[in-house]
Amino acid sequence: MSIVEEKLKELEEYLKVIEHYNQASALVYWDMTTGMPEKALDDRAETMSFLGLQAHNLSVAPKMDELIKFFESHVEELDDVHKRMTSELRKAYDKNKVYPEEFIKEISLACSKGEAAWEKAKNANDFEIFRPHLQKIVDLTKKSITFKPAKKNIYDSLLDDYEPGLTVEKLDKVFGDLRNGIVEILNKIKAAGVEVDNSFFKKTFSKESQQKFSIEVLNKMGFDFKAGRLDESEHPYTTNMGNKDVRITSHYYENEFTFALYSAIHEGGHAIYEQDIPDSLRGTGLNQASSMAVHESQSRFYENIVGRSKAFCKYLYKSAKEQFPQFADVDEEGFYKAINKVEPSLIRTEADELTYSLHVIIRYEIEKLLINDKITVDELPRVWNEKYKEYLGIEPPTDTEGVLQDVHWAGGSFGYFPSYALGNLYGAQMLNKMLKDVPNIYDEIAEGNLDSVHKWLRTNVHECASLYDPSDLIKRITGEELNAKYFLEYLDKKFKDIYNY
Amino acid sequence: MSIVEEKLKELEEYLKVIEHYNQASALVYWDMTTGMPEKALDDRAETMSFLGLQAHNLSVAPKMDELIKFFESHVEELDDVHKRMTSELRKAYDKNKVYPEEFIKEISLACSKGEAAWEKAKNANDFEIFRPHLQKIVDLTKKSITFKPAKKNIYDSLLDDYEPGLTVEKLDKVFGDLRNGIVEILNKIKAAGVEVDNSFFKKTFSKESQQKFSIEVLNKMGFDFKAGRLDESEHPYTTNMGNKDVRITSHYYENEFTFALYSAIHEGGHAIYEQDIPDSLRGTGLNQASSMAVHESQSRFYENIVGRSKAFCKYLYKSAKEQFPQFADVDEEGFYKAINKVEPSLIRTEADELTYSLHVIIRYEIEKLLINDKITVDELPRVWNEKYKEYLGIEPPTDTEGVLQDVHWAGGSFGYFPSYALGNLYGAQMLNKMLKDVPNIYDEIAEGNLDSVHKWLRTNVHECASLYDPSDLIKRITGEELNAKYFLEYLDKKFKDIYNY
Known part of the structure; x- marks a missing residue:
């Protein structure tokens, strides 16, 4: 064994220990949310935080630095994968290492208190309960930026945490196009005056029958x-x-x-990505998704581009009709339209495919203002409501349905929201290329056959894991940079057909 | 805060870390056996072994010794609980510390291979597959004894691991009485020639309906x-x-x-013990059961003394009859007798209340012979079959139904089996005292009201946790040492009634 091989083995063992902690912690969290006895909460939360801390400590330990330095000084002996491994490990190490231990404790405490306060505030519809906590979290988030290398816009540092290389400059352009495009389509739909009936989805469906249907679709x-x-x-x-x-x-x-159905399809998209990460990348740290936005591109590709397509709805309709007498009077066209009904609404997670991105853009704009001191925490409810009025034409009657709806800020996840909309854009760019590679793919989808979809995504996206930065990945796949063009074209074509505008 | 208080706090934090590892490991095991996706097995087994090793390492680390030494040198400043804590921690530390690290790795590897080989051998009904592994495990078990202080009988060391203070000398006497007494009752039953019909328990009962009934009983x-x-x-x-x-x-x-019903009641007995361990003992290491035998006394108390009593069967019958049309033709007397049908059988875990202890005594006698080099591993199947013939009057047609039925030896758990029978004896001794304290307790039980049973066990057993050695605990509760008298009287009275001998 050469010295490089020995060190690779050593790194693999080291990363395995970190994985033991992370996986144990993930299992604890899963258990906590799926059926842990309620009296165990306090103890288990401590265990989870203990396991997470061990993983963090190992990831910033001198030993880690030493291993990375070894590979940096032997870079000419490494193949491409291990070169990428070295630079990615360095980036992650420097990113994690930058924060003083005291700061990490402080922000993690503030967020755990913040999440509890947020839940209370949301239930009580009282922003004031959450406000001081959010203020603290925003202050600490701004402080966190000061530990990192300066960027053109201070919000860039936060974007970069979730989508490496992304900047406000790029995003303002892309989200500007996206917002204008969506609002335009939305106006056309409003003008068309077509009513879509989706009341049959509000009949009664037992949990068991829904679960069975979700499992069928996940298998597909x-x-x-x-x-x-x-x-x-x-x-x-x-x-x-x-x-x-x-x-x-x-x-x-x-x-x-x-x-439940579209939650299963959405989460299924995330899950298949993770299942397809190649074993061969174990021990390199590259055995993970490229970025949060690429992750969202997969979940939203399955949920919307495939799952809400006319073709897939043909299969869904056929299968659902066999299992659910509730749909006896519904025809295929009505089923498809109902699934795609556009209706500006207050809650992001319940939004339709068209307006969803507007919810995200609103959050992006607000975060940018907040982090750049253009608005204060006190002004959030007002600014939130104004933006909803402006972009969606509706105003939240309560903060629970407004500024308090998402947990993200309570958890300190500023810079994360854009990933959701970027996922839509990446997905449409991929679709454009997929249709060139497999022109008849919608015929297969209409039969409920998603093998070609899966194969294409596996080869082009999933198996690439973290081998490329997201911006390089999308260019590699499509030859183009991130843009809103294909998503807007896709939306326009789809909703023109449904709403006859 | 005094220095003693400070050190108690320090110990509490240290033990908490060990608990984090042990609890995470327990969760991983639970998940593994209740629904983990099968492809995760290899990785998860590694994670579990990693977590266990961390807990072990902490329990034998110099820091632990240092803390114990501090309390040993400040013993006069400690209250009774913390005195007990100190001596128990010392005992556990010395017991764990005695093995060289290499030895621990060797025996744990041998056992994990042994368990896999045992499963294969059991499925293939081929002792030869398991034999070399068992030989290795027996050799290592004997070697483990050499690391520990010498005892009168070398098997004493193994007994002491599970039941502190127990010896072959004591156990031979108690198990001798027990064996003779049970065989006598068994002969009387055979001579009586009474046939008990339990065929109605072999009808079809859906999983859901059984589960519902188990939950009802667990709530009771x-x-x-x-x-x-x-x-x-x-x-x-x-x-x-x-x-x-x-x-x-x-x-x-x-x-x-x-x-399923009696499994739930049995495990429920274990579980209630654990739920009743007082919070006040956290951070002392005393917040656990007194011993394995005391644990079994609780599970078997609920399963048999309560669960198979005429009184409880009255409640069970009434409730079961309402839920299960399968019992339409069964009367209360027939239901009770069927639950208590005596029938010498091959499999320990399926044995009736009377013959169960004979299965355990057979294993005890065999282990004693094996560890003392009176028989070899090769002779095990023959000796096993001879003992079943002698005590139970039946002979296993296959090793799968004989020497290969239990996993314990594959896991290196020599000295554990006696706990099961000791649990029966402790239980009957407790019953004798309980009936003096709460004379009408069976009236309550007949109503399905187990509150007084629970209260008595909670106060006398559960809340004592590890404050006393098991031999002291039973004396404290009953004023007597471990003996077979009450259990045999109990059995004789019960089966005389059922079999009219």
């Missing part, structure tokens, strides 16, 4: 139940312990047919 | 579902993460009514 998607599970939690999410144990959760409402 | 027992769960696994067991998260598993056979 290629979700591997031998390397994953589907459970129920308050809010749907995906977590994974490596690529051999990827867990989806959903939530069933007996008076709403589409929520 | 006082199992706290806010600090625990009931799930399904291949073999029923109980695990706990502290006293606020105690998890029972059961297994449902659609053609057997009593297995």
